[in-house]
Amino acid sequence: MPPVRFGAQRIATDLNRTISFSIRHALKSDFRQVMTLLEMVGLVTDGLTPGMPDLFVANLGGLVVGCAALESDGFSGLLRSVGVLPVNRGAGIGEQLVEVVHVRARDLSLEWTYLMTTTADKYFPRFGYVHAPWDDLPSVVIGSAEYSQCSESGATVMRRGPWSAT
Numbered sequence: 554m555p556p557v558r559f560g561a562q563r564i565a566t567d568l569n570r571t572i573s574f575s576i577r578h579a580l581k582s583d584f585r586q587v588m589t590l591l592e593m594v595g596l597v598t599d600g601l602t603p604g605m606p607d608l609f610v611a612n613l614g615g616l617v618v619g620c621a622a623l624e625s626d627g628f629s630g631l632l633r634s635v636g637v638l639p640v641n642r643g644a645g646i647g648e649q650l651v652e653v654v655h656v657r658a659r660d661l662s663l664e665w666t667y668l669m670t671t672t673a674d675k676y677f678p679r680f681g682y683v684h685a686p687w688d689d690l691p692s693v694v695i696g697s698a699e700y701s702q703c704s705e706s707g708a709t710v711m712r713r714g715p716w717s718a719t
Contacts, residue, residue, distance in 0.1 A: 572613060572641070572644055573613070574611045574612060574613040574618065574619075574644075574646060575611070575612050576609055576610070576611050576612075576649055576650060576653050577609065577610060577612065578606075578607075578608070578609060578610075579605070579608040579609060579610045579617075579620065581603040581604050583610050583617050584601075584602075584603040584604075586610075586616065586617035587601070587608065587610060587617055587620045587634075588601070590617060590618075590619070590620060590636055590638060591620065591634055591636050593636075593638070593639075594636040594637075594638075594639070595672075596634055596635075596636050597633070597634070597698070597699040597702055597703070598634075599698035599699060599702065600624075600633075600697055600698025600699060601622065601634060601698075605622060607622060607623040607624070607625070607654070607657055608620065608621075608622045608634070609621050609622070609650055609653050609654065609657075611637070611641075611646045611649070611650055613641065618637060618638045618641045618646060619636060619637040619638065619641065619646040619647060619650050620634055620635070620636055620650065621633075621634060621635040621636075621647075621650035621651060621653065621654050622634040622654075623654045623657050623658060623666075624693055624697055625658070625661055625663055625693055626691065626692050626693040626696075627661075627663075628663065628664055628665075628691060628693075629663055629664060629665045629666070629667060629691040629692075629693050629694070629714075630654075630658045630661070630663040630665070630666040630667070630693060631666070631667050631668065631669075631693050631694050631697050632651065632654050632658075632666050632667070632668040633668065633669075633697070633699060635647060635650060635651060635654075635668075635673075637650075647676075651677075651680055652680075654666075655680070655713075663714075664714055664715045665691070665712050665713065665714035665715060666712065666713050666714060667685065667690065667691070667693070667694050667710060667711065667712045668682065668710070668711050668712075669694070669699060669700070669703035669704075669708040669709070669710050669711075670703075670708055670709055670711065671703070671706050671707070671708045671709070674709040674711065677711050678711075680713060681713045682711035682712065682713045683711060683712065683713070684709060684710070684711055685710045685711055685712040686710070687704065687710055690710065694710070
C-alpha cells in the first residue's frame with residue numbers, strides 16, 4: 554500500500570465490507586478515546602499526553618479506531634502505541650498508521666526508528682524492522698515512559714533505518 558500522509562483519506566476493503574477512514578494528528582479532544590483504545594488492546598499508556606505533537610489517529614465516523622505515536626530526540630525515534638480496535642483490524646489501518654509515522658520520522662531527519670513489543674515482533678519486519686540489542690539503545694528509548702515496563706516484561710526491541718538508506 555502506498556503511504557498515506559496524515560489528513561488523507563483511505564478506503565479499505567476488509568473481507569465483505571468497505572470502510573473509509575482518515576489519519577490525522579490527534580486532537581486534545583481525541584485523547585480519552587486514544588487512552589481507552591490502548592488500554593483495551595493492552596498497550597502502555599504511560600508517557601502519552603494530550604496534545605502530544607506526533608500522536609496520530611485513524612478516525613472512522615468520528616470515532617478513534619486506531620493510533621500510533623512517535624517520540625524523538627532529534628536523532629532517533631521511538632514508534633509506540635500502535636493499536637487498532639479489534640473490530641477494525643485487517644483493513645490496513647495499522648499499516649497506514651505506521652507509514653504515517655515513518656513519513657514523520659523522515660521529515661524530522663531521524664536516523665533510526667525503534668520500537669519495543671511483547672506481542673508484535675512478527676508484524677513489524679514487513680516495515681523493515683529488525684531485532685536490536687537492549688544494550689545499545691538511544692536516549693529516546695531509554696528515557697521513554699514505556700522503557701522500564703518493556704524491559705521488565707522481556708519485550709523485543711526492533712529498529713529500522715538509517716532513513717537515508719531506506
